[in-house]
Amino acid sequence: MYDHRKLGRELDLFDTDPLMGAGLPYWLPDGATVRHALEEYVREAERLAGYRHVHSPVLGKRELYEISGHWSHYSDDMFPPMDLGAEQVVLRPSLCPHHALIYRSRPHSYRELPLRMAELGGMYRSELSGVLGGLNRVRAIHLNDAHIFCTLEQAAEEAAAALSMIREAYRVLGITRVRHRLSLPGPGGKYVADPELWRRSTALLSDVLDGSGLPYERAEGEAAFYGPKIDVQVTDSAGRESTLSTVQIDFHQPERFDLHYIGADGAKHRPVMVHRSVIGSVERAVAFLVEQHGGAFPAWIAPTQLVVLPVSDAELPHAAALVRRCVEQGLRAELAAPEQGTLGARIRQARFVPYQTVVGSREAAGGRVALRLRDGRRIAPAPADDVLARIGALVASRSAELWDEGEGVAPLR
Template sequence: MRGPPRPHREETTMHDHRRLGRELDLFDTDPLIGAGLPYWMPDGAAVRHSLEEYVRDLERRAGYRHVYSPVLGKRELYEISGHWAHYSDDMFPPMDLGGEQVVLRPSLCPHHALIYRSRSRSYRELPLRMAELGGMYRAELSGVLGGLTRVRAIQLNDAHVFCTLDQAVDEAADALRMIGEAYDALGIRPARYRLSLPGPGGKYVADPGLWARASAMLREVLDRGGVAYEAAEGEAAFYGPKIDVQVADPSGRESTLSTVQIDLHQPERFGLRYIGPDGERHRPVMVHRSIIGSLERAVAHLVEAHGGAFPAWLAPIQVMVLPVSDEQLEQAARLEHRFLERGLRVRVAAPDEGTLGARVRAARLVPYQAVIGPREAEGDRVALRLRDGRRVDPMPAEEALHRIRAAVTRRAGGLWDDE
């Protein structure tokens, strides 16, 4: 597939998330914390929290139940999963603790396999959908680290579906559909879909039958979804093939944001079972899926895709209240409180921050600007300016609040309900 036209250098630089993210005060780094370990500023944390709430809600509605699991595990855990044999070069060194070795986890799936294994399971429970927004750690080399796209401490939107063999294609197809729904809400356009297959060498589990079966199932998922895709050798996980949803940055560089995997390997390694309708024990299939990938990479892409002008429901500041003069400051403070009480992110830009024109320009990425002059203050009204340049006739403050909250709550693509 041919990708989108390559942007001009000026546009590429302007929308580089490393520059824009710092300008917008979303994140930063410090050498005392270390390379590949960014910290989040309040505005960046607000975007991240909105993403977390959105994806948890999306998963709940799809029948997932959420868990928490530790970011550490014994080395033995990753020996069983196969990570130690096939992935240890990308893991942090083990730490000696009380005669044992513990490791910062490189993925969440071994922990979820143990949660599944902790109880006797029946076919009536399947598919069992388990989700977590959890931390994992990769020992990335310094030369590949960059901004939020390649980091060493990762917060992953991860989930694992334990199901019968007959259910696996349906569950993977539902995961691909959820990715499409999330991309629509977030304004993300995939660059392409990739079927990632094993390549030569000892990185991959040696089981040709496993690879052939799982690959055929993922091809069925892609065909059912009606999306064009390319097969890529050498891009699979060590335990199985995967669907990778690729996104591109302004310079055309691709990265993987979302994945769907069918795993026939780890259920065997962990001895996972369920009791079937025949009363016998059977092996489940493990479907791995991540709707928005890591929160770090997702935010990096959203910064670049929107140039900092996030959809209203994601914006770190959703409403900027602009009193024309100090005489309207008291009314602006009351309006700010009302917006906050309705769950909106709001700030007052006071007159001492500059002229009204300067404050409007400074708030150019904020979806809604609520201007309060003498007439608005007297009648409890606001004059709204929308980020796209439109101006709305002065209206009662309560009506403006209701319409803004409605657009934010339904995660609408537009800014106003007459669109």
């Protein structure tokens, strides 16, 4: 059982400083590499699914959140407003009001819908210090968020497609301990008072879950203030459960922001807003993956994918040239020079790196690479171009396997 807070610091992924404050971790180079790999994956998955990416500011006028309903229903979890002349501005608690404004900024026809808008953006929650912990509960959150503006007839299909994207991402990330929840309002919560809104959105999400064939549970008191949601719950190595991904159908904010599109009849119609997050917050996703893999990330996520270990200083020039070739081919490679310790110590130090290659006089003279895989297997010496191409193909495919002798890959000579 791993604790990401302890292991993340041991692996130099992230840390905190009292001068930055609780719940505000900073990312070290290796940690930033892990999160960038996740961000690149999800951006590409969104692009292929027809999303367009936007970028919006982390501040908004208080009036914006009054319109969205956050101020009346969610202000206890927001940072206090800041006076700016005669106005007040607020650190945003979510991205959806900004995306509603972006949609509203241009006229739209039914022919454009569904319009899928995505952003990996920052948002801020005024979490109490007692609930903060590592990367799981933080005050500065970077959310893989998206909002789909569509017709009522398209809403269920778009929500189902979002759920399918989540399942595919979990397959790629190797996340298997998953539970689906239909989160509903409960007694005493600060929810939008519109029974018809809740009935319609709950019915649509129930149909999506039923159509997916996935088992799910209904949970009262877990809904967003403006509507129900599908929560994808993951379980960490200690058996603790948390929400990683969500899908929501929202009739509330399109009405609050007076969003519309021109229908085939030439009249104005109100769009439906589908909220979805494939990997949730980057912080929570990395925390989960650190604990799931114990620091031994799949090669495509690993901060260093290949380490080159020259036996002595005589092989340093050849080893350094091999590292440069790796970097030029898009691999994250590092040189572990003899000055860093004995060969055995350097191998142990690189135990989490997926691929190791020891460069002795024979390898330097012959231009061949002999691989040690993280799982203990050894691959026979082969031309460097063949080895790097094989690793590159596995990384590009985001494979969970360290080595693949299957079809479509030229055998090593």
